[in-house]
Amino acid sequence: MLIVACVKQVPDTTQVKVDPETGTLIREGVPFIMNPYDTHALEESLRLKDKYGFRVAVISMGPPSAEVTLRKTLALGADEAILLSDRVFGGADTLATSMVLTGAIKKLAEKEELAIVMCGRQTIDGDTAQVGPGIATRLGCSQLTLVDRVEEVDLKSKTLKVRRKLEGRHEVVSAPLPAMIAVLREINTPRYPSVPMRLEAEDSSIILWDNKVMQMDEATIGLKGSATQVRKIFSPERAKxxxxxxxxxxxxxxxxxxxxxxxxxxxxxx
Amino acid sequence: MSATVIAFIIVLVLALAFFAYSCYRRFGLVLKGKPDNRFNSIGKRFWNMLFYAFGQRRVVKKPFGVNHFVLFWAFMILLISNTEFLLNGLAPDTISFSLLPDGAYFTLAFIFDIMSVLALIAVILAIIRRFTFPPPYVEAKSRDAFVILGLVAGLMIAFFGMNACEIAAGADRAGVWMPVANWVASWLPSGAAGLGTAARVFWWIHAVILLAFLDYLPYSKHMHIMTSIPNCFFKSLEKVKTQPREEFKKGNTFGVGEVESFTWKGLFDSYSCTECGRCSDACPATFTGKSLQPRLVIHDIKVNLLKNADKDGHKELPLIGGEGEGSVKEEVIWECTTCGACMEVCPVFIEHVPRIVDMRRHLVETKARFPEELLLLFENMEQRSNPWGIAPAERTKWAADIDVQPFEAGKTEYLFYVGCAGALDARNRHTTLSLAKIFDKAGISWGTLGRDEMCCGDSLRRLGNEYVFDRMAQANIKMFAEKGVKKIITQCPHCFSTLKNDYRQYGAELEVVHHTELINQLIKEGRLKLKSTPPDLGKVVYHDSCYLGRYNGIYDAPRRVITSATGSAPLEMERNRDNGFCCGAGGGRMWMEEKEGSLINVARVEEALKKQPDTVCVACPYCMTMFDDGLKDKEASDKVRVLDLAEIVANALPD
Incomplete structure (x- = not known):
């Protein structure tokens, strides 16, 4: 059975400044990192792999340079890494992004039974927390957000039990598989890649899926498929x-x- | 051929065969280690052997080492006597010193007699010391030690017994030339019947003890009798100030997880240890009650090698993380500050720190297992190239109020490599500013890399994260080459030693100077003028940074600068210069919790406070932090301040 972990390569936002003139992000010279929440999603996927024997596929939508982040997921123990990259995917908002990711997950699920889609709670560049739920909605599967512990996965009955962290309380819920889980950072401490795994990952190939492979309707993806448009970005004035x-x-x-x-x-x- | 000779031949052959078999087994194990070329510069190695092994240079640094000196030389000289003894046993009529002319024979007899009594006295003193005033760093009541001391004493007593009986029987013409044996003989009834037989009995006792000693050696810590002289020959030609590179290729092993992955020299080291305990005595971790004792690390390597020897392929006793003797606990491996005090005192040049880093490499690189606080450090280093994970743009903040040039080859002579602490740590930024002021006053042409500067990777290398260090070192060297950097000034001794010693392994020939040396040179050359009435800093005590002092031999420059800047020489702590005591932050310990025992920095602060200083002078940003914290801990920070040498000098600059 398959776990699909969704990761995003993001600019290291602690190093991003907003250009006050143009209102755009100054991305020049800013290093890219794996979205910190996603490192926990990947770690949880790998832990479930160790415990239950799932196979872990990692998908990421982004420019070709996102390969670096995908290679890191292989060094950490992911079985397969797929980069969803095409010009027509560009300029996507959360809706269009979740369309492409869902498309990829469905494609993977054709070959292997899907158990879990694992996402980070949100990304540190967009901060919407919408893509995970968006995938769940489009896949039509269970949607488990704010998860800080996966209690158990019952492979026989094909259900899982997770703990959700809510304001001032915890909630333990069960859901049928397949399920989308969006994790909090408290859920685990990510592992560190060993050198043999890193060297292995350096030579592994990252699978590239462009829209020739994906065959998505161009009206539903990228800028065209986006429901939101950014009008302005600015740094709020703060009292000294x-x-x-x-x-x-x-x-x-x-x-x-x-x-x-x-x-x-x-x-x-x- | 007499029956006695035949009996002796049988005993001798058996004993020698057993000894040869033991040596074959033990030294065969050493050859299982990885290659390490220790056969270059034979002349220099030969000199090292003479100087350190035969000269016992490091042994006599401890007062009781003189006793060992006596025993060592008595042993060397009596080796001649004992060789003759064995050959004489084989051919009593043809091989004997007594066949030499009188002058030669009497001289030898005299020397052997005196040496034997000196050896006996040394053994007795050693036994008394072990019982009455053993130093805390040796395992005083070691059975092994008493067996060996007993055998040596027995050997000497038998030697005197044999000679005395022969003298009393009138069978040795050198009698008067053997004062001790002669004195013993004076107690015996001269010419009495049975003296000849008694002499033969003592002869056999002597022979049996001698051969027993020989056969026991390979199985005891006293194997060092065979190995420590060659170990001084094989010693690292340079001071050990770095670790070897690793080749990152698929299928390689990384670090040392089982004993045979050490180099042969690493294994030979373990055979050369006689458990004198000097390393543990010097170790800051041992001193503060932690599990790490360098002596035991080396001992465990030896025991592990021996215990796993027979098990082909299957290692029952893990090198790391097993229970009891022969296995090194993980926490022990992490407690080392890599300060190098152990290696500085070891009389036979055992290399403890590289062994510990080897094992760290295994844990980090192969097992990805390390104290949890290091995860953040490793991530920060990889993502932002500094230990705190601060945005690289912050690297220029220290210079917000001054004018700093970017380094440009041809325009600026020196690159001032500010270092992570110098650029990002609030306290250490003051040192950086002081240095900028000093450079400008002295008219030095300097520039920085600004936000492009990256961490040198020191902590990663000492913590065994060689893979990431390797990438960082290569990136730095590439940048230095692209920018045409040749001369570098560092403010941090860790940057200094890493750029200077570690990067040399990558072919980078950089002229690196630490600010203490540079300032000293500027004052000497008259390029830096100081106030005639120096600012009053009260009593100043200087603390040696390990990576400046022990690693790079810089002891005098900072002291001279203090003298110039304050008008008087600094006070010295009890442990200073090559015996200096670590602040506790080296070897990546800066970024780790100190969970066991008392705090190393507090121990050092206590030592400094004994001198009742007003100012503690440091020359390292880590030492600065450790002293600052330690003084707060001792509630002394309102009375004693910590200043970097650069700050002291900047204060003494004329306006």
Whole structure:
């Protein structure tokens, strides 16, 4: 049975600045990384592989340079990595993205029974958290978001049980397979690739699926298939921070000053 | 041929055969190790052997080492006597020193007599020491030690017994030339019947003990008698300041996970250890009550080699992570600061640190298993090329208020390689600014790489993440070549040693200078003028950074600079210079929790506080952090400040 882990290569947003003139992201010289949430999705897929013997296929939609990230997933233990890359996929919003990803998953499911689609909760560049649920909707499978623990997978009854982390409580839910799981970062600590695995991955080939392979209707994908358009990107103005109590010696006085300020700003109720 | 001679031949042949078999087994195991060329520069190696093995240079650094010196030389000289003894047993009538002319025979008899009594005294002192005043770093009540000491004492006693009986029987014309044997003989009834028989009995006792000693050697820690002289011959020609490269090819093994993956020299080292404990005595981890004792690491390697020897292919005792003797615990491997104090004191030049890094490599590269806090470090290094994972754009922030030129070949002479701590750590940025000020005052032409600077990879290499280090080193060297960088100034001793020593393995011939040396040179050349009335820093104590001092021999430059800048020589801590005590941050320990025992930096701060300093002078950003933290821990940070040497100098610059 198959787990499909969805990953995205994103710019390291801690290093991205917005150009105040044009309102666009300055991406020049910014390194790309695997979306941090997705590293946890991949790790969870690999753990389920170790435990239940699933096969793990990783898919990513992006430019050819996303190959670097896919190679890393192979070094970590993924069985197969597929890059969904074509000019017609470009400019996609979450809707169009989930169309392409769903298309790829369906294609994979033709050959092997699909058990789980594993996604990170959201990406750090778009921050929408919509693609995972979008895939689940389009696949018509169970949709499990905010998962911080996979309790068990029952291969006989083809169900799984996960724990969801909600505001102030946990919820344990069961769902039939196939299911889409969107994971939180707390779910696990990602592993580190060993050198033999890295060397193996360096020589492995990444499978490329363009639209000749995918045969998607061009009206549903890429810029054309996108329902949203970005009007403007800007950095919100933030009030300048202030260092309090630099001249105060006693910690008690510092604490008092801090509390007074917090009460003033209505950050703390007495 | 007499019956005695035949009996002796049988005993001798059996003993020698057993000895040869033992040696064949033991040294055969060494040959299973990986290749390592230790046969180059024979002349220099021969000199090292003379100087360190026969000269016992490092042994006598401890006061009681003199006892070993005596025993060693007595042993060497008595080797002649004992060879004659064995040959004489085979051919009593044709081989004997007594057949020599009087002058030669009497001289030899005198020397052997004196040497024997010196050896006996040395053995007795050693036994007394083990019982009454053993140093904490040796396993005093070791059975092995007493067996050997007993055998040596027995040998000497039998030697005197034999000679004394012969003298009393009037059978040895050299009697008066053997003062000790002669004195013993004076207690015996001279000319009494049975003295000849007694002499023969002592002769046989002597023979049996001698051969027993020989046969026991390969099975005891005293095997060092055979191995430590060659080990000094095979010692690394340069100081061990780096680890060898690895070749990243499919099918290779990475690091050392089983004992035979060490080099043959690594295995031979383990045979050369006599468990003197000097390494553990010098080790900061051992000192602060951690499980790591360098002596035991080497011992475990030996035991593992021997225990797994017979099991072809199947290793019952794992080298790493097993229980008890012969297996090195994982936490032990991570406790090393790679400070090199162990290697600095080892009388026979055992290389502890490379062995530990070998095992770290196995854990990181093959098993991907390491203390969890390192995961973040490794990710940060790979993704952002600095240990904290700070955005590279922040690298130029320290220079926000000053004018810094980018390095440009032809326009700027030196690249100032600021280093991660110098650029990104708030406290250490002050050092960086001080250096910028000093360079400008001295009229040095310098520039930086700005946000393009990448980490040198020191911590990764010491932590065994050689794969990522290898990639970072190659990227750096490529950038240096592209930009035409030839001369580099570093502020961090770790960058310094890595660029200078480690990168040389990649063919990078860089002229790297640490700021302590550069400042010293600038003052000496008169290019840097200091105030005639130096700023009052009170009493200044200097702390040696391991990667500056022990690794690169820079001890005097910082001390001279302090003297120039403050008007007086720095105070010295109890452990200083090549005996300096690590701050606790080397070897990647900077990024790890110190879970076991007490804190190394606090121990060092306590040592510094004994000198009642007003200022602790450091020359390394890690030492800076460790001292800052340690002083806070001892609630002394309001009385004692930590300054980098560059800050002291910048303070002493005329306005």
């Amino acid at each position: 921070g202030e260092i309090l109590g630099g001249e105060i010696d006693k910690p008690e006085d510092s604490a008092r000053l801090l509390i007074t300020r917090m009460v003033e700003k209505d950050l703390l109720s007495l």
